Amino acid sequence: MAVLPILTVEKPADEALLRQKSKRVSRLDGGLQRLIDDLIDTVHANDGLGLAAPQVGRLLRICVVELPTDYDDPLAGQTLVLCNPEIVRLSEETWEPSEGCLSVPRYWAHILRAMRCTVKARDRQWKEFRVKGEGLLAQVLQHEIDHLNGVLFYDHLPSLDLLRPVEEKPPRQTRAASVAAVPGA
Numbered sequence: 001m002a003v004l005p006i007l008t009v010e011k012p013a014d015e016a017l018l019r020q021k022s023k024r025v026s027r028l029d030g031g032l033q034r035l036i037d038d039l040i041d042t043v044h045a046n047d048g049l050g051l052a053a054p055q056v057g058r059l060l061r062i063c064v065v066e067l068p069t070d071y072d073d074p075l076a077g078q079t080l081v082l083c084n085p086e087i088v089r090l091s092e093e094t095w096e097p098s099e100g101c102l103s104v105p106r107y108w109a110h111i112l113r114a115m116r117c118t119v120k121a122r123d124r125q126w127k128e129f130r131v132k133g134e135g136l137l138a139q140v141l142q143h144e145i146d147h148l149n150g151v152l153f154y155d156h157l158p159s160l161d162l163l164r165p166v167e168e169k170p171p172r173q174t175r176a177a178s179v180a181a182v183p184g185a
């Protein structure tokens with residue numbers, strides 16, 4: 001298990017990779033199980049809420065999502081491993097939470113997201129499952145699946161002028177509040 005370097009848009013070669021569409025996985029061999037362990041180690045080391053394989057340079061449809069233990073969600077603290085995730089339902093109701101990304105250091109923005117989503121995926125035992133997310137969980141699921149399609153959070157902005165530097169981040173109070181304010185995923 002290892003903490004892997006995260007690709008960022010600050011390097012043109014990294015950005016070119018982050019912009020590619022990732023390939024579906026047909027099965028999980030030992031190498032891909034190690035990749036999943038490394039994704040989990042890497043998201044923990046970076047205090048993130050999620051990480052997608054292309055963010056470590058592997059163009060595969062695998063991502064991990066984990067809400068902080070103290071966040072008010074039934075799945076808080078659980079590590080979700082999603083292989084070949086697909087959004088099967090998005091609510092019409094939307095919100096505009098603040099959002100960041102481990103591959104876009106030092107910036108955040110308010111992003112229009114569906115309030116709820118249902119995602120179908122396979123877990124690391126290759127069993128199919130569905131997860132319904134609301135609020136932050138729905139936001140992180142949408143963000144990670146975007147990564148698998150080469151989409152970055154600021155692509156949803158009508159103008160890049162709406163991208164804010166981290167210095168403008170709302171003041172930190174509790175960890176849950178700060179994570180919810182600007183999730184890096």
Ligand code: NI
Pocket residue numbers: 100101102103143147184185
């Ligand atoms: Ni991200």
